[in-house]
Amino acid sequence: MSAELIQDQTIGNIGNDYSQYGFQDKEDYIFKSGRGLTKEIVTKISEMKNEPEWMLKYRLRALDIFLKKPMPRWGNCNLLDSIDFENIFYFVRSSEKSAKNWDDVPEGIKQTFDRLGIPEAERKFLAGVTAQYESEVVYHSIREDLLAQGVIFLDMDSGLREHEDIIRKHFGTVIPAADNKFSALNSAVWSGGSFVWVPEGVKIEIPLQAYFRINAENMGQFERTLIIAEPGSFVHYIEGCTAPTYSTDSLHSAVVELIALPGSHIRYTTIQNWSKNVYNLVTKRAVAHADSKVEWVDGNLGSKLTMKYPSIHLVGPRAHGEVLSIAFAGEDQHQDAGAKMVHAAPDTTSLIISKSISKNGGRTSYRGLVKVYPNATGSKSSVKCDALLMDEKSRSDTYPTMEIDEKDVTIEHEATVSKVGEEQLFYLMSRGLTQDEATAMIINGFFEPFTKELPLEYAVELNRLIQLEMSGSVG
Amino acid sequence: MTAKQPLLSVQNLHVKVEDKEILKGVDLNIYAGEVHAIMGRNGSGKSTLSYTLIGHPRYVVTEGKILFKGVDIVEMTPDQRARNGMALAFQYPVAIPGVSVSNFLRASVKAIRGKDVPVKEFRQELKAQMKKLGVADEFLGRYINDGFSGGEKKRIEILQLALLKPALAVLDETDSGLDIDALKIVSEGINNLSNPETAILLITHYQRILNYVEPQFVHVFQDGRIVKSGGGELSKELEARGYDWVLQELTSSAVS
Incomplete structure (x- = not known):
């Protein structure tokens, strides 16, 4: 693809992830914000995406919140405090990633691709030097099927352009900007991510994967995902992949909102294997209505620090939530992960299974919450955490919190730490x-x-x- | 390797476990085609010998040699010994949750044979062996030794040996915990391991398995060494007269 063509696309279609095309003579024609985060930069991002006024206001309000909110005083404070927000380009993946080419990808990552037998095209995609898997034809037919069923599956920027009404209704309702410092940051500068809407009663047979999307922005720095399952529908969404994902960005802060309407079923699978320079601070939450089921299947292998606690708010009777997670922490890694289950309706059930392995001085933490509101009678929750230590210098901690305000409930908690x-x-x-x-x-x-x-x-x-x-x- | 060279030659073997000497000078030669039995009381050091042969890291050789196929294997790791053709059927095999019997068997067969076996071929071979040992298909999907009964564990141990076809099979108390029907089936499995190129070392407390697996050589173990060796008839004598008889004989011969 010639540079001219990319330039045209970039200007005309700014919301798409032009950064992944991997051209090398950059910076002449790509917008690049200055370092640090200001009102001007946020306004510029919104303008360049041609966003409606309400989204701009949403972003600006979120920016205010972000700037005011203190850094969390839990998790790994030392690492959190070492994030230099002033030194991050908030809308610059273009130039940063475009500077990348295959030769810049670290040797270790390349060797891993080799050993995993990842095809050439995929390697470049995973390393962020090409746009998509070159399997366009296969995925095209999948997209056709989805279209025929009325499923909407777009990147979030396109979603906002094409389905503003749905997004305006739901955006930020599950995870408000003010939820935490990083959700505020994401709300201010988000770009990319997925928008999925599944019509009533439609059960999507194959898992949706981000690379099915046209012009996919798969692995954004501040991606924003919203999935809405209408009553009686089913969707399985998969993000990430097992192969290491090389990124020069030091901070990844995504927000993922799931809405499971009555009787629906959402499964969200993540395999996170960011390169080991990355701070991965992600907010994921689902609202589960009556008789619905939400499952987070969450694997954390990479990054320097991950702080992620997929949550499910069980707001309708008989709603069921599950978080099944694994974490692997090697040298210089801290995986601080867990789950939150909020029982806010009768007969709701939840299951948390967390497994972690620490090796070579790596550190894993399970941090979880089970909250049962008064009148959530007959609710049941089971939490099981198993940690495996590979050597003496590695570390694992468990921080379970239970807030149970109803007597008629069944709560189980079990934690083990063992050695190979x-x-x-x-x-x-x-x-x-x-x-x-x-x-x-x-x-x-x-x-x-x-x-x-x-x-x-x-x-x-x-x-x-x-x-x-x-x-x-x-x- | 000449025909006269023993497959296994244990020479003056001394072994410590956590600073306690358990084996105090064991000498034993086993040639291809032979079946040996080591008998002895509990705590006499029989199982220590089996763990030492296969290279358990906690069993430290302080003196002596273990020559296998003419090479001293004392410095070898357990996997090197296994790939060299040695295998142990454990008395108490451990459970490994999450690892299915079929995945494990395939991985170990691949490791021992040094090459991958095509899935279809492997399945056929496996099914045939399972049938012989009366192991149900459902075991393939179960986790190794996880929730298995004593008898089930022993059958799976023998199944592994049947697939790995070791030059030297060491069986540690394989008969314990088996009812008579299971004992017959497992014994048949053991007999099938035997051929002119291989050898079997059977470690047992009781004589009854020797009714089904007949050794040419029987050794009596006591206090970390072999105190008496004989032919197959020795086991029957032990059964009839007990271990005390051997000890008394030893004491009296020392006196005389």
Whole structure:
């Protein structure tokens, strides 16, 4: 694709992620905000996207909130405090990513692609140097199917242009800008993400993946996703992938809102494997109405610091919520992850299963909340956290919070911390597996309750990735 | 390797576990085609010998040699020994939650044979062995040893050996916890491992398995060493007269 063509697209279609096209003679024709975050920059972002007035106001109000809100005093304060907000370009992925080409991608990441056997086209996509998987034809027919069922599946910027009424009604209703400092930041400067609307009674058979979208902005710095499942519908959305995602951006702060209307079912699967320079501070929350079901399947492998607690507000009777998460923390990594379940209606049920592994001084934390409001009678919640430590210098902590304001409930909590057993290793090694292979097998087994919920190709990749991590060959 | 070289030659083997000496000078030669039984009381060091042979890291060789196929394997890791053709059927195999029997078997067969076996071929081989050992199909999807009964664990151990076809199979108390029907099936499995190129070392407390797996050589273990060796008839004598008889004989011979 020639530079001229890209330039035209960039100007005419600013909302799309021109950054991923990976051209190299940059900066002449791309908007680039200054460092730091100001009202002018937020206004400029909104203007360039041709957004309606209300969205601009929303952004500006969010900016105010962001600037006023103090940094959280929990999680990993040292790392949080080391984020230099003044030194971040808030609308600059264009120049930053366009500066990237295959040669700039770190050798460690390239080797991992090699070992995982990721096809060439996908590697470049994952490394952020190309726009999309070159499997356009396959995905085209999937898009046609979705269209025929009335499903809307767009990037958020296009969604706002084409379905303003729906977005205006729901945007920010699940996660208000004022929810936390990072949701405020995202609300001020968001770009990209997915917008999904599933009509009543429609059950989408195949998982929706971000790269099915045309002009997808898959891995934005401040992506914003909104999924609405109308009554009786079903959707499984998958974001991310098991292969390492290289990013030069140091801060990723997404907001994901799910709305499960009565009797619907949303499953949201994430595999996060950001490169290890990234702060991944994400707010994810779902509202589950009567008889609906919401599942967060959340895997955290990469990043320097992840703070993420997928939440489900069970607001209708018999709503069911599940969070199934795994975290892997290696050297210099801290995975502070967990889940929140809010029972606000009778007979609501929830299940949290959290599994974490720390290795080489890595740190994992489970941080969770189960809250039951008065009158949420007959509610049930079960929390199970298992942590596996690979060595003496690694660390795992559990911070469970229970706020139970109703007597007629059943709450279970179970937490274990264990070490990889010498006898297990010996047993597997006595069958010919090397120590690395044996360790990987034990860990794959430990994560199995998670991997069995993934589509097969993801599960296979994840297992291979863990094997690579265990052999110490992943950079 | 000449025909005269033992497959396994244990020479003056001393082993410590957490600073306590358990094996105090074991000598044992096993040639291809042979079946040996080591009998002895609980706590005599029999299981220590089996763990030491396969290389458990907590069992430290302080003196002596273990030559397998003519090479000293004392410094080898358990997986190297396994790939060299040694296998142990554990007395108490551990559970590994989340790892299915079929995935595990395939991984270990691949490791031992040094190459991947095509899925279809592997399945056929596996099914045939399972049928012989009376292992139900559903075991393939279950997690290794997780919630298995004692007898089920023993069958799966023998199933593994049947697939791995080790040159030397060491069986540690494989008969314990088996009812008579299971004992017959498992014994048949053990007999199937035996051929002129392979050897079997059976470690047992009781004589009854030796009615089904007949050893040419029986060794009596006591206080960390072999105190008496004989032919197959020795096991029957032990059964009839008890271990005390051997000890008394030892004491009297020491006196005389």
